[in-house]
Amino acid sequence: MTRLYRPFKNRVPDSQYRDRLAHILTRGELVRDTPQGVGAYTCFGSLHPMVFEVQNGAPLITERKVGFWRAGIGEILAFANGVTDTKILRNEYGVSWWDAWATEKKCEEIGVPVGSLGPGSYGAAFHDFPTPDGHGFNQFAHVIEQLKNPKLHQRRTLVISPWIPFYNGWGGVQKAVVSPCHGWLHFRVLNGELSMRMDQRSADFPIGVPMNMIQYFALLLLVAQVCALRPSRFIHSFSDAHIYENQEDAVGTITNRESRRLPTLTLDPGVNDFFSARPHHFPLTDYEPHPAIANIPVAI
DSSP states (O other), X not given: OGGGSOOGGGOOOOOHHHHHHHHHHHHSEEEOOXXXXXXXXXXXXOXXXXXXXXXXXXXXXXXXXXXXXXXXXXXXXHHHTTOOBHHHHHHHHOOOGGGGTSOHHHHHHHTOOTTBOOTTSHHXXXXXXXXXXXXXXXXXXXXXXXXXXXXXXXXXXXXXXXXXXXXXXXXXXXXXXXXXXSOEEEEEEETTEEEEEEEEEEEETTTXXXXXXXXXXXXXXXXXXXXXXXXXXXXXXEEEEEEEGGGHHXXXXXXXXXXXXXXXXXXXXXXXXXXXXXXXXOOXXXXXOOOOOTTOOOOO
């Protein structure tokens, strides 16, 4: 897998994340009334996508050290496998932050068992999307089946959605502790190489986006490997991109730091089944970030 990348010394430092942070903070509209009760500098539909060429490294931000990147990869693997239970997320995939959302109060409020993310969450949509016959539809299995068939590589319809409308506000019903914020995917084979675009509905840029960047890049590597394709490009686009007012100091520190060369994320070459991949199958090397910034506020 390392042959996908340029030698580390030949990579170009990537400032796309830092530049967009600065843009939101200086050009975003300050919205005082938010569901989290904290004002947010917001760009709606106006932020340019980030485009990452695989050969230039994996998009794990370098302006501050992100030590829990592996849990981000664990999260997307869990969701692709249909996980909606916080115990499984924590024990099998190393993801603990959903405990803050799937509280007893919240679960009772939306009518799901304690510790459940709900039938409108990512895992349910990706793996068991509701169908008229009641069997559920596995979106990743469907896309991978098509990508493995070279005769279908010209298709522009290889799309996956995390959104089940009637469980996320349609008719006033919510059946997810947090409505999906990311994961609208479009795969495209161009001249024999695989690219993937991820559209993000709601993007907390200081906290959520760095995790989303690396987890979906890992997903691209995984889909490409199991489909015998070369990964080429990851495009990350945004609808509502925001920075909360109480994150402003941390963002100032980040935007004043120099961006560095991106690291190398690889995938165990023995992984040939999409649903068997786990976080430990993704080693990281060449990561040389600035120091971590502790306690950046998270709006819940």
